Amino acid sequence: SYELTQPPSVSVSPGQTASIPCSGDKLGDKYVSWYQQRSGQSPVLVIYQDTKRPSGIPERFSGSNSGNTATLTISGTQAMDEADYYCQAWDSSVVFGGGTKLTVL
Amino acid sequence: QLQLQESGPGLVKPSETLSLTCTVSVGSINNGSYYWGWIRQPPGKGLEWIGNIYSSGTTYYKPSLRSRVTISVDTSRKRISLKLSSVTAADTAVYFCGRLVTVTSPYLDHWGQGALVTVSS
Numbered sequence: 354s355y356e357l358t359q360p361p362s363v364s365v366s367p368g369q370t371a372s373i374p375c376s377g378d379k380l381g382d383k384y385v386s387w388y389q390q391r392s393g394q395s396p397v398l399v400i401y402q403d404t405k406r407p408s409g410i411p412e413r414f415s416g417s418n419s420g421n422t423a424t425l426t427i428s429g430t431q432a433m434d435e436a437d438y439y440c441q442a443w444d445s446s447v448v449f450g451g452g453t454k455l456t457v458l
Numbered sequence: 459q460l461q462l463q464e465s466g467p468g469l470v471k472p473s474e475t476l477s478l479t480c481t482v483s484v485g486s487i488n489n490g491s492y493y494w495g496w497i498r499q500p501p502g503k504g505l506e507w508i509g510n511i512y513s514s515g516t517t518y519y520k521p522s523l524r525s526r527v528t529i530s531v532d533t534s535r536k537r538i539s540l541k542l543s544s545v546t547a548a549d550t551a552v553y554f555c556g557r558l559v560t561v562t563s564p565y566l567d568h569w570g571q572g573a574l575v576t577v578s579s
Contacts, residue, residue: 354521384563388505395554395569396505407567439505443563446518447495452504 357440357450364456371427373453375440378421383442385423387416390452391436399438400425432457460484462555462570470549470577476542480555480570481535488513488533493558495566496529496540498551506551510558511538545577 357377365371375385385403388396398407400416403423413428427434435457440450466478480494487494495510509519511529519527528541538555552574556566 384561384565386563386565388566395571396566397569398565398567401559401565401567402561402563437504441565443565446510446520447497447507447558447564447566449497449505449507 355442355444355448357442357448359438359440359450359453361451362454362456364458365427365430367432367457368429371430371434371455371457373425373427373438373440373455375423375425375450376421377423377442377448380421380423380442381419383418383444385416385418386441387414387425388439388441389434389436390439396439427455430455430457460557460568462557462568464553464555464570464573466573466575468574468576470545470575471579472546472577473544476540476545476549476553476575476577478540478553478555478573478575480538480540482537482557486533487531487536487538491560493560493564494529494531494538495556495558496538497554497556497566497569498549499554499572500548500551508540508542508553547577549575550577551575 387400390396403418461483493512496508526543552572554572555570557568558564
């Protein structure tokens with residue numbers, strides 16, 4: 354079965370850029386989506402089809418995908434961005450990465 | 459604004475069947491542009507895909523859960539149901555329903571608020 358790998362945690366200072374990687378075999382050949390899950394809440398879609406932002410998602414969220422790695426980038430990170438982030442791809446069904454806890458300190 | 463609402467018992471005994479319903483607030487659930495899925499999240503852990511159902515009624519289940527899972531849809535009531543049989547403590551989780559956009563690589567554009575189900579005697 355297809356697997357997506359994410360680092361368990363990433364730290365960033367307020368106002369700096371956070372990058373969260375997601376790796377998988379030939380991941381660049383697939384579309385990747387990203388979800389933000391704040392503590393105690395449901396996941397929210399922040400990026401779909403590698404680079405697209407749903408309505409209402411701030412411009413500071415962006416995505417890229419090439420080779421074996423997709424990356425979620427948060428520019429000018431704010432305290433409110435502290436959350437768990439999950440990448441997701443499709444391989445005959447939904448596949449989630451293990452999640453990355455973003456700490457803003 | 460589309461809303462998904464999970465409902466069902468919060469406590470299930472071991473070996474019994476977990477039953478949850480997801481009610482869709484707006485629009486038809488028999489729209490070929492979307493299909494519907496169930497996801498769960500054990501306490502303190504990541505997201506796990508359970509399965510999905512297409513507008514045609516075709517289902518897909520995670521292989522490791524296939525023998526115990528049934529997902530069905532009631533289009534007239536706009537409800538998607540999940541049944542998981544022979545539960546154990548390992549099935550304790552928050553269960554989410556979600557709407558998948560039907561594209562080459564589907565993604566979940568809407569999620570329910572989640573329902574915590576605890577398996578315990």
